[in-house]
Amino acid sequence: MGQGSVPAGPRGKGVCLGKLQGGSGCTVWRVKSDSRAGGCNGRSMGMTQRIRDEGWLICFVIGLMLLSPLGRARAEITAADEIEQLDEIEVTAPRIAPLPRAVPFQLPDLSSVSPLSPDSSWKRGAPLPPDLRGAGPSRLLQDNTASTHGSRTRVRYLEPARPAYPRHAREMGWEGTVLLRMEIGADGMVTQLRVQRSSGHRLLDQAAIAAAQRWRFAPETDGGFTMRVIVDVPVRFDLADYAENEPLQ
């Protein structure tokens, strides 16, 4: 494989895989440099294109591992259109407590005095009525839409395109798993992509990258919000079964 000149990506030491077309609206795809993954050139990309339609059965195992800085629990996957319909309000009312009781202060009352009769009988002041003007009930209504319908949905594939198994790699018997790290934007598009861990074969890494650029996702959502997320996607290239079932063309 020839080595072409590789422009450095603007974000540092990565090696550019080229400006890829994918209709994703995203810009330059960058792959972080790896000890086993070298640069690329037009030839390697051409090879990728040539073998794309060869019908190799590719073991394509993808596990989405959502990056979760706090390791928080996530909700079950739910269809986006269901979320749009969630529009209800639930109400809770906490336990009721009696009003704080303000015991009134009394002052001497005229009625405790008789209108002058040295030997008058007892006449006493009436107690003041209880003063209940304290803080009011502390309970509040709450719009519980968020607790009932504000669950988080994981990012999920909409159009997973399988990578092609490069012919040269098949010929060479190259296998391996490449781990892609992808940023999925709030619109479900792949906004950044890099090889997090190489398969050990640059050609396989490139094939995975070429396919991943066309992937589309339903973005991660949380209630009314859609989230940008970063995911790691392992792509495994495995020749063993194909050699038996599907001869090289």
Add this chain to the structure above:
Amino acid sequence: MRTASVLFAIVTCVIFLVQPPAAHADEAKKYYNQAMTQATQGKYDAAADLLRKAIAIRPKFAEAHHLLGIVYATGLRQLPEAVDSFKTAIELNPNMAEAYYNLGLVYQGQGKFAEAEQELQKALAIYPRYEEALLSLAQLYERQQSLNKAIPIYQRVLAIKPDQPESLYALGYLFESQGRSAEARELLTRLVAAHPEHADAYYLLGTIAEKANQASEAERAYRQAIAARPDFVDAHYNLGFLLKAKEEIPAAIQEFQKVVKLKPDYADAFVNLGVLYATQKKFDQAEQAYEEAIRLKPTMAEAYYNLGVFYEFHLKDTVRALAIYKKYLDVGGKDDRIQRIVRDMRK
């Protein structure tokens, strides 16, 4: 001869001072009665003047000192002078239970609770069935959270006067606060039977019924409380909750509207109105209600929470929702989901 004349004059004066003639005594009584009339009409300065005249004529006029103490305390709010007058009255008549009682009240007003307790106990030592002194002592203990002392004294009042409303209410309240709801309910039921105008008793019965999940009974009690006192804010407030629970949203809105009309600075009620308006899809009114709550109480996290949820789910405006959620966190909101959203949206 001259010496004899001087001695006669001195003796006459002493006799006059120690034992005033009946004419002077009648004049002092006259001033006293006039003072009583003036004080009853709220003319406390005039009453005090008359009493001072009475005392000038008859310095040992214990009742006049006593009444002057009341005028000082209740009419003129001169508590130190009132204390002095009551003390003088007690010196002149150590059996004057009312003076001890009133001195106890003034001490309570001054925050001197130990002295107040002492004076009330003295009044009760003279007259053990002194209902007002018992009640005042019970309230003193209650105010000091000495409920074990307060309760038996309230019960002593009821032994003297079974329908005494303050004692019935106080005991009902204290029993309820101790979880003795059945006893509280019995006392309060007695109270409203004897005093159907006692809105507070109905209200407390309402809260007891609500705790027991007896919504209909609670609603009835709150409505009776409102009938007895139409401007009873908290009864309207709680009734609003009950109506909401019954899904009678327009009626619940009506109650909270009454609340904010009676108490326009009641931010909590505006939050409740916001939630209910949102339920009714009256979005403009909901937004206004939330904004009013925030205006009234800018640090009220619950108002920001509900307004944020309103923007996010009802108006589908995540930009404004996010801005409000940030404020919610700024004022100390702790909701996990909102913390997560704000953190993730900052990425």
